Amino acid sequence: MIETVLGPVPAASLGAVATNEHLLTDSTVLLRPTREGEILHGPIRPEILGDLRWSWLSLPDNLALDDPDDAVAELLLARAAGLGTVVEATSWGMGPRHAELPELSRRSGVTIVAAYGGYIDKTLPEWWRALDESQLETAFRTALQDAVPGTSFRAGLLGLLGTSAEITGAEGRALRAAGRAAAETGTAVSIRLDAAARRGPEVAGILTAQGLAASRVLFCNIDKVLDLAYITEISDTGAVVEFAFGSEHHFADRARDANDDDRIAALCALLAERPEARVTLTCSVWTKGQLTRHGGMGYAHVLRRIVPALERAGIAPQRIHRMLVTEPALLLDRP
Known part of the structure; x- marks a missing residue:
């Protein structure tokens, strides 16, 4: 069964799944000046989109998904394109609004699976950073077995757990605690790796050392480092790797997203090199x-544009179905 914000559902009911999305979130802690040293002001609007694409983190309004009506409208568009389920991966440090998720699911008709965890150290609220390993394990176990705090539903997985280029004390405690809690409950853990380091195999080792099966580990946004040798090394641990499409933004000088053509090429190369690699797809909307x-591009980008592009690139429909439907269900299914 899959734990959703409206209660448990059979794994077969999920349909196509986006494994790492954000519906209501506040990431303004990541605000930074433009590459020219300014902060943009006001609401997001057409006349500043050029500046914003050049410096994606420079507008506070861009870093907040704060309107439930907008979230529902966007989910309805995705549902019309064939999306059945989203994993809402907003963790502490990104302003989660867990209690509002059931209403979004009811209004949109999209199944929502809520993750629970803490993001990278520099975003964490002080109360979370101060938790010791035992307290974190209790918090994770409570969210998985009883309810996410402030709600009546259980988390479907732990995440999105962030790691910095150098894994901090708070991040290490969270990884170890999550590994034990997830192993005990048969749950998955989703991870966001820092692109400045190559710590995927190390992080997989930290989690599996706590008794968690590698098949229960999801490395999100693996496309932040399009290095085939590195991605295959992570895949060879037995973990699931996720490609996120639709974001092609600059963050700072010499720091920018890949483009979707590069992501498609990397995914095709991975599937050619490792035909049995466990892969999921998403849009990773967070701004x-x-x-x-x-x-x-919205939450429907993978289904509307990437799937046809993968088919044109020679990826079989059965393999695409496995990435969108089969692998997410296996990852999220709990005993």
Whole structure:
């Protein structure tokens, strides 16, 4: 069974799954000046989109998904394109609004699986950073077995857990505690690795050392480092790797996203090199500018544009179905 914000459902009911999305979130802690040293002001609007694409983290309004009506409207567009389920991966450090997720699911008809965890150290609230390993394990076990705090539903997995280029004390405690809690409950853990380091195999080792099966580990946004040798090394641990499409933004000088053509090429290369690699797909919407109403690709981008592109690139429909439907269900299914 899959734990959703509206209660348990059979794994076969999920349909196509986006394994790492954000519906209501506040990432303004990541605000940084433009590459020219300024902060943009006001709401997101057409006349500043050029500046924003050049410096994606420079507008506070862009870093907040704060309107439930917008979230529902965007989910309805995705549902019309064939999306059945989203994993809402907003963790502490990104302003989660867990209690509002059931209403979004009811209004949109999209199944929502809520993750629970803490993001990278520099975003964490002080109360979370101060938790010791035992307290973190209790918090994770409570969210998985009883309910996410402030709600009546259980988390479907732990995450999105962030790791910095050098794994901090708080991040290490969270990884070890999550590994034990997830192993005990048969749950998955989703991880966001820092692109400045190559710590995927190390992080997989930390989690499996706590008794968690590698098959229960999801490395999100693996496309942040399009190094085939590195991605295959992570895949060879037995973990699941996720490619996130639709974001092609600059963050700072010499720091920018790949483009979707590069992601498609890397995914095709991985599948050729490792035909049995466990892969999921998502859009990883976490900023306002990624919504369709602001000119972004939205939550339906994978289904509307990437799937046809993969088919044109020679990826069989059965393999695409495995990435969108089969692998997410296996990952999220709990005993």
